[in-house]
Amino acid sequence: MTSLPARTAPPAPDGASQLPDGLLAPEHGTASLAAVLPAALDALGVVVTTATGIEGRAARGALDLPRADRVCVVLVDGLGHLNLAERAGHAPFLRSLLPDARSLTSTFPSTTAAAIGAFGTGTAPGRTGMLGYTQRNPETGGLANMVSWEGAPAPHELQREAPLLTVAAEAGVAVTSTGPARFAGSGMTVAALRGGSYAAADALERRVDAARLALSRPGLVYLYWGEVDKAGHHHGSGSWQWGDELEHLDRELARLARSLPAGTLLLVTADHGMVDVDPGLRRDVATDPVLDQGVTLVGGEPRAVHVYTEPGAAGAVAARWRDVLGEDALVLEREEVLARGLLGPHVRDAAIQAAGDVVVAMRGRATVVDSRTQTAASLALVGVHGSLTEREMRVPLLVAGR
Known part of the structure; x- marks a missing residue:
């Protein structure tokens, strides 16, 4: 693999570091x-x-x-x-x-x-x-x-x-x-x-x-x-x-x-x-055509989803996911994730390439899954993690x- 340089996250725009109530941004210093x-x-x-x-x-x-x-x-x-x-x-x-x-x-x-x-x-x-x-x-x-x-x-x-x-x-x-x-x-x-x-x-x-x-x-x-x-x-x-x-x-x-x-x-x-989590608040990308539109691959985990999209579709996908998930999720495009510093300072290009075009942090007791790539056992988990609560x-x- 070719060595790839690090990229310092751009300065966050006003309010970018603010998260919805109940969510906690990661520290990257001595409180981490x-x-x-x-x-x-x-x-x-x-x-x-x-x-x-x-x-x-x-x-x-x-x-x-x-x-x-x-x-x-x-x-x-x-x-x-x-x-x-x-x-x-x-x-x-x-x-x-x-x-x-x-x-x-x-x-x-x-x-x-x-x-x-x-x-x-x-x-x-x-x-x-x-x-x-x-x-x-x-x-x-x-x-x-x-x-x-x-x-x-x-x-x-x-x-x-x-x-x-x-x-x-x-x-x-x-x-x-x-x-x-x-x-x-x-x-x-x-x-x-x-x-x-x-x-x-x-x-x-x-x-x-x-x-x-x-x-x-x-x-x-x-x-x-x-x-x-x-x-x-x-x-x-x-x-x-x-x-x-x-x-x-x-x-x-x-x-x-x-x-x-x-x-x-x-x-x-x-x-x-x-x-x-609450099974009644679980969405499945495989059975939801609105969530699935423009999406090529779903990674991450049920509480923190990496959504990989068709070229140029990240903005539209993010908008649809916000509409469907509403208050149950914080939906960010990759550049927003970087601007907020959620992956830390000096992010390597290799990490950027591996991250979702859209990244979703779930709130409350909600989850998002993809039954095409996740096992029945993983879909049935009672306790999960990954988000910013x-x-x-x-x-x-x-x-x-x-």
């Missing part, structure tokens, strides 16, 4: 998820400034983190700040940290691929080119799945920013990641989280054990847990199943915290929150240490 790893590296003495201008020292100061010999960063998929606060009765350990928690913003879209890319590099989706669950591959014209990496370019080709775990390892820090065996060497891991060693473990108990072992010496540990998100997708974030998963997580993180050696910093954060955008930073 992207600031967590730069701050962690600075706590360990590694000086770093990312491509979007996040300085580790400034991030550590803004997040009020001390110096440390050891840092363990836990990322819990789907553990939104508001979701956690509402269900905190299931999590006595995490609840004890909530009064001093920082509320950070996720990325737009507020979804795992985009957020993990920004988290792992300290940048933003416009830099990493990781823009959603699915997005157009400009080389093939088809959809690329940014979680399974099916249909996507090679990870090193699509994502050009240096992963911060690599930066830490190259600075001499002992770096250990622990997650499921299937993630070792996966596209997302290689793209955004490569660096150091990988301790494969499927059960949370085994991941905590791997983290405890790695923390017996100075260094950095990254631990990922995805079952809270999975329970939310299938049963909703208000379900007893979600509560059970939160209880399980809380027990194990409390065990981890009790075992930390002196001089260890434990950081718990998340990639996004979750909304339980506070429930989806706000993620916690919980801090413990010894």
Whole structure:
């Protein structure tokens, strides 16, 4: 793939940065998820400034983190700040940290691929080119799945920013990641989280054990847990199943915290929150001729849709989608997305090419799907995410240490 330059977003016109009530624009500095790893590296003495201008020292100061010999960063998929606060009765350990928690913003879209890319590099989706669950591959014209990496370019080709775990390892820090065996060497891991060693473990108990072992010496540990998100997708974030998963997580993180050696910093954060949606507010592009007119491909996810249009049709498509969706969605043409800075500063041309000609952020409990390209299981999800609502955008930073 030919290297493509970065493009600084044009100055936003008056009022362009304003979003409708209930929507929250992503931060791209020290109040963002992207600031967590730069701050962690600075706590360990590694000086770093990312491509979007996040300085580790400034991030550590803004997040009020001390110096440390050891840092363990836990990322819990789907553990939104508001979701956690509402269900905190299931999590006595995490609840004890909530009064001093920082509320950070996720990325737009507020979804795992985009957020993990920004988290792992300290940048933003416009830099990493990781823009959603699915997005157009400009080389093939088809959809690329940014979680399974099916249909996507090679990870090193699509994502050009240096992963911060690599930066830490190259600075001499002992770096250990622990997650499921299937993630070792996966596209997302290689793209955004490569660096150091990988301790494969499927059960949370085994991941905590791997983290405890790695923390017996100075260094950095990254631990990922995805079952809270999975329970939310299938049963909703208000379900007893979600509560059970939160209880399980809380027990194990409390065990981890009790075992930390002196001089260890434990950081718990998340990639996004979750909304339980209303099937009665779901629109299907495949069965709606007005939404389908002028559209060649639908990507993204039900709460944050990348709409790819016929040449020259973006304006007309955006107008029709606004008419159909009304108050249920914020519908923007790609240039508006860039002008508002929703993908971050200094957006790479490769990311612009992969983004929708029209981008749709859903409001309330509404969704848009395309049953021609989405599976029946994905259409049936109860809890979803990706949009700009506070429930989806706000993620916690919980801090413990010894």
